[in-house]
Amino acid sequence: MRNILKIAVRNLARFGRRTLLTSSLITLDIVGVLLFIAVAGSFKTIMIGQFTDSMLGHLEVHRKGYVASIDSLPLNLNMQPTMVGKVEQALKATDAVDAYSERIKLGAMFSNFTETTSIRISGIDPAKEIATVPLLPGRVIGDKRAGALLNPGEILIPELIARGLKVKAGDTVVLVATNRDGSVNGKTFSVAGVMQSASGPGGKDGYISIDDARALLRMKEAEVSEIAIRLKNPAQIEAVYAQLSKELSAIAGAGAGAGAGTGSADKSASAGKGGGSGLEVHTWAALSPFSNIANMIDLLAVFIKIMMVSIVLISVMNVMMMAVYERVREIGTISAIGTPPRRILALFITEGLLLGLGGAALGTLISLAAIYALNIWKITVKFGMQQAIVLSPAVSARDVVIIAALVAVMALLASLQPAWKASRMDPVTALGHV
Amino acid sequence: MALIRAEELVKTYRTGEVDVHAVRGVDFAIESKSFVVFVGPSGSGKTTLLNMIGCLDRPTGGKLAVVDTDVGTLDRPAAAEFRGKHIGFVFQDFNLIPVLTVYENIEYPLIMVQDWPEKKRREQVMRLLKAVGMSGQENKRPDQISGGQKQRVAVARALATDAKLVLADEPTANLDHDTAYHIIELMKKMRDEFGTTFVFSTHDPKIMGEAEVTFTLEDGRIQQPSPRPVAIHA
Incomplete structure (x- = not known):
């Protein structure tokens, strides 16, 4: 596995500009998603807090x-x-x-x-x-x-x-x-x-x-x-x-x-x-129409995650398809000297995964730094009758792990088809490829 | 016992609506530790024959036994395993992996094809580097060495797994005459040192004479076997 990793890293470095462009795209993608989750989440928390802490409470009990x-x-x-x-x-x-x-x-x-x-x-x-x-x-x-x-x-x-x-x-x-x-x-x-x-x-x-x-x-x-x-x-x-x-x-x-x-x-x-x-219990969300805004923020986050997933999928798949196309003779060579198809598959999947995970790691670091900076700068928003509510953007470890896992899964799926194609390539045809 | 034995070996390709008869029922036997060349003009079937011997392609007729195995019956994974175990390849364009160093290129089949322990790998690679005259160049990348050096590395890679047979399709086609001669000499030296059978193809008349056994191919048929043609190189 260490050797597959080594070859994958070097192949990514070999096409440095393309790797950089694709990982930058994934990085920007992650930054966008995590910042949205952090800022929108903070706004949502404040908004909910305004209702629960000044009027409704978290739960209410009523007669049925x-x-x-x-x-x-x-x-x-x-x-x-x-x-x-x-x-x-x-x-x-x-x-x-x-x-x-x-x-x-x-x-x-x-x-x-x-x-x-x-x-x-x-x-x-x-x-x-x-x-x-x-x-x-x-x-x-x-x-x-x-x-x-x-x-x-x-x-x-x-x-x-x-x-x-x-x-x-x-x-x-x-x-x-x-x-x-x-x-x-x-x-x-x-x-x-x-x-x-x-x-x-x-x-x-x-x-x-x-x-x-x-x-x-x-x-x-x-x-x-x-x-x-x-x-x-x-x-x-x-x-x-x-x-x-x-x-x-x-x-x-x-x-x-x-x-x-x-x-x-x-x-x-x-x-x-x-x-x-009898008695019934209601959450604040069941009593306030403003819970719809909170739901809408959650829905937006889902849409943004879907966009992120699509961008990762398309960009990694595009790069990996190009990688396979450009290295047909190389694939023919390693296949001819007896490399088992499963190792060729692993080699290309590793490349795709590294591309996605590299972008995700960099994107997470930049996002965390940006969230830290936003907390220092203290961004204020107006909500209801409150003129200047200070946002406290934050992202949970759970969200970071979910986003990174999503990117990894998408990068894996995106490299699967090109890697499968590489592993199934006929060595004679591949070696004759010009 | 012959290392390679072909009986009525046939290979026919289907190109669109046309059948191309690349190899038309050839019979030959190649003994272990021999140094054999297939010669003939372009399109005579040399590469097709080498591909079949190397389990890269399957015959459409006849029988082909390599290292006591009927290679015509092997499926793709089995053929890949067989190649990794018994056969080394040297290509016309060297086909070294550009992201790996000279050392790593020779080491590649020991890691990716067979699972040799690190110490044994190192000993084997260093031995081969010395044998092909590339000691001290192990950390260079393929784009930092000459064509002749690349082919030396390719020969070392082909021998890395202690293959019984090395197939070389036009190994000197991209080299100048002197370098080509040195590569053939190197292959012969390796045969003597490691006891490996070398089978190569060429249409270069100056190189053909270096082989101990020559099979001349024309239109997919062997014209005449020659146990010891006269070397043209002085």
Whole structure:
């Protein structure tokens, strides 16, 4: 094998310019792919982080059917206290869970006493919410006040409503909400701050404390619309999702019993909307349309890998076909003196592999250097309402190994046909080749 | 026992719609350790005959036994193995591998065709380098040596595996007369030193006389065997 390697290396060096051109092409190809994976991956991570860390959390638990009817924020699909207690037990027993936050979601009318508009409200426990979505305080516009993000009797209002109704921090406003039994209740709040939407202009989501929400809705029990969950490692989303789905489906039976006794509205929700009796877990991606952008980035990476594979395949095959064509007499000679066909095959395959692996090695080194440089230069991008998010391009060892393996496999496949042709060459015809 | 024996040996090629009768039923026998030449004009069938003896081509009729093997029955891999074991080749254009040094060219069949251990390889290559007068040139590439030196290296390569038979198709065609004569002398010396049978072809009348046995070919037939033609070279 050492000798085959030696001859292959020398043959590549013999046609130096062609070897250099082909390996440069493969090198550029690898650099393009790895840089794209690194930069796009960083952008994707930041983008996902903006949603999970400032609004959604990594996972959310709802009563079955709630998400399907989420536009109307149905109060009759809230989780009952017994159900919430069991979910909390399951979450506390899961090591991967870093924090969780119970929320009550409701639709309400927002009034500044002269104008009225609709608003979506999340009732939260501020400390638990910040632990679960740590970027939430960062969404508050203007000067940050000292102390708690949100006190009882206060409201954080969306920027859209603040501008439209000319409301600012310190103003008094009224929220009017329809309770589950159909009655209407109102409550005054002091504006604690104005918040940016996590996804750009257009959001109409405000925050009040969970106790205020319960008071506004005249809830007799500590019901919860959803539980947002933060994981210690976001890479574990799918695994924890699967584990919790399994565990919470077991809880559902007990919870269903509790839910069944809460009134006729609950029953009709279960029957009419096909849910309500159990629990379901959703990942952030299932709840946000922006997961499509993440999917699109992944799809682009796949297309770029396909292009890379095609370039490697075509360039190595082209060079190896030329190598065989130019060395027909040489092949005839080594065949005539008794070189077994399998060794001739190995010789040309080794040449093709070296060509691909050389380009891949150089491309990986250049890519890693470029990624290092990009991290030093600190490239910023604008996403959502964030003006300057610093990209942190990175590529995993797994990606590098996959790309190198892809190039190796493609180089192998590309040299297979020319090498096979060389190994099957008739020595008499080859020796007579001019 | 003859090293090579041909009986009614025939080779017919099909070129388009035409049958080309390259060899038309020849009979001959070549003894071990002999120095034999096939002579004849271009197209007389010399190369075809050498190709069949060298298991590069298969006869279309008759029988051909080389080293007690009916070579007409060998398939391609078996023929390659047979060549690697018993036959060395010297080509008109030297056909050295350009990316290998003189040493590596001689060593090539010991690595790629047979699996000799490194120490034994080194001893064999050094012995052959000395025998063909190329000691001290082992690190040169083929493009750094003359045509005569290339052919010396080619002879050494052909002998590397201790082949019983060396076939040389027009080995002197690309050499000037003096060099050609020296190559033939070298081949003869190698025959004496290693006991190898040398069979070569030529249409150069000055070289023919150096052989001990001459077969003259014309239109694919052997005209007259001659045990010892008169050497023209002085």
